[in-house]
Amino acid sequence: MxxxxxxxxxxxxxxxxxxxxxxxxxxxxxxxxxxxxxxxxxxxxxxxxxxxxxxxxxxxxxxxxxxxxxxxxxxxxxxxxxxxxxxxxxxxxxxxxxxxxxxxxxxxxxxxxxxxxxxxxxxxxxxxxxxxxLALPRLPKWLRAPLLKRWGREVVEAIEAAHLRPAPLDLTPRDGDAQALAERLGAMALPTGSVRLQDSPQLSALPGYAEGAWWVQDAAAALPARVLAAKPGERVLDLCAAPGGKTMQLAAAGAQVTALDLSPERLERVAENLARTGLQSELVAADALVWEPPGGALFDAVLVDAPCSATGTIRRHPELPHIRDARRLGELTALQARLLDRAAALTRPGGRIVFCTCSLLPAEGEDHIATALARNPALQLDSVALDLPGVEPGWIGAEGLRTRPDYWGEIGGMDGFFIAALRKSA
Incomplete structure (x- = not known):
């Protein structure tokens, strides 16, 4: 052959x-x-x-x-x-x-x-x-209908068009200096602090790979850790941590990070990424819903990147509309709510929580916030935390920060994420 x-x-x-x-x-x-x-x-x-x-x-x-x-x-x-x-x-x-x-x-x-x-x-x-x-490929009805209700036809068609363009490769610099890394690689420094490659090179051959100067992470996926804004010495919990991009961001900021994930196998990948970048984190394989920190010590900040439908990543995973449907959505949204409640319980008074999902569906993002605040009177929205360099005002709504595949369309788009910043009252 x-x-x-x-x-x-x-x-x-x-x-x-x-x-x-x-x-x-x-x-x-x-x-x-x-x-x-x-x-x-x-x-x-x-x-x-x-x-x-x-x-x-x-x-x-x-x-x-x-x-x-x-x-x-x-x-x-x-x-x-x-x-x-x-x-x-x-x-x-x-x-x-x-x-x-x-x-x-x-x-x-x-x-x-x-x-x-x-x-x-x-x-x-x-x-x-x-x-x-012929008409552009459409999202399946179970996904398209709620997006039409939320944003209307023009936006949904822009999202569908964005899904037809293969996603570029974004990097997060370990030292936070996107401009220096972009110049070193001949790439583009994005306004939010990521670096975008214009082609698909062999990663291991790029300058900085061997010494762990950067890691692959979509520009939108890098935002939740930036919203959390971990400080040196803070005790931070990365709930549902694998594959570890956010764990590395938190560790690079100088925080004492506990990376928790249900899957020991997925945590092995986190360990490999940490080893390459020379960063440190405690790794814990456990069920976040029942795990208790040693001695009951609460955390200064908790990041919850909850399991979801991943519909915000269709640019990178074009098979998703063909292998997923709405049948597991109720199960996923219930788990997301429980994880958000668990994060609140593990956060010290006065501490911070960032909740995010890589989903386009409001049911996995915006719809959680009002009910979460009602269940947890000690929580309040922290809209100031969302005001980051490169984040455009139109991305921020009453419930949190929303990115979409059609944003930055002229330079390659970004994944769809919902990010909410919360603070626990003292």
Whole structure:
């Protein structure tokens, strides 16, 4: 099998695995992928990811040419080919020939190969004009409806458009000097203190990697720790800490950090990140809802990055709309509320709490705050903490700070986060 066909076959296997087993792209690694050379493996992952990003438009393009839906594998062959032609700008003849070869390898190979050949030749004859005229891929109804209610059609369509642009790579400098790191890497210093790379280099080859001068962290994901504003010597709890970006920010500020996470395996990654950057934190594998600090000592500040639907990260994880639905949302929002209450119990009088989720859904963000304040009379909003360099006034609402994928659209966007700053009365 040629390298080009091998990468396409691996992309097809990834796509089938994601859609049939509803697995994240990071976990969908069929044997065909593992056996590829690094460059071809990256190409397969990139093609599968782009196909998931454009799946809705590919299906609209195919619909007039199919009297009934073909088997999922064949449908994915067609989707891959269309995205390769109209998004990746591959030569149509090469993409069509590869798709026919892939179809021939599956069940009813001869018949399916003929179907794929006929459909793709008719679809490509329509040209890019028809592809571009089709509506942009939409979010699934369970996610789109609450966003429409919150922000309206224009904003939701801007978010959907932002999801079609692969996310850039952002770095957090250990010493906080974004301008110096940007100059060192030939990158862009962002107004909030992160550094944005313009391409996707090999990270381990970049200056500063070996000495741990920076770590990868989306610009929006770096904001909660900046809102918390840990001070040297403060005792700070990072609740649900893995993979450790916020733990490293807090430790770099000089705080005495306790990084707590339910998963020992995920904490191993935190330990690796701390070791590379030369930062210190106490690591605790425990259930945050029942864990008690030694001696009952309360914390000066607690950061709660609660488990959520992760719908704010679709730019980086285009499979999410296709593998998630609303069924677990009630369970997640209940857990988020309990974690916020637990953070309040672990914070000393006069201490600070930052609650955040990487979700676009108000149910996982804004809707928590009024009920949390009602349950915990000792808590009050601390809107002053949200006034950070680079944070635009329009991002701050009555409940907290909201980032969206369509913000900073001209320089690559950002993940969707909700961040609330709270203070416990003395």
């Amino acid at each position: 040629s390298k080009g066909l091998a990468a396409r076959a691996a992309a097809l296997d990834i796509l089938v695995t994601v859609l049939e087993r509803r697995l994240p792209l990071s976990e969908a690694v069929p044997p065909a992928v593992a056996g590829l050379e690094p460059a071809e493996r990256a190409r397969a992952a990139r093609l599968a990811g782009e196909t998931l990003r454009w799946l809705d438009r590919a299906d609209r393009m195919l619909k007039p040419f199919l009297s009934r839906p073909p088997p999922l594998r064949v449908r994915n062959v067609l989707r891959l080919a269309l995205v390769e032609i109209f998004v990746a700008q591959a030569p149509p003849h090469a993409a069509v020939d590869a798709a026919v070869s892939l179809a021939r390898r599956g069940p009813r190979g001869k018949a399916m190969a003929g179907l794929v050949n006929a459909v793709l030749r008719r679809a490509t004859a329509e040209g890019p004009e028809r592809w571009e005229a």
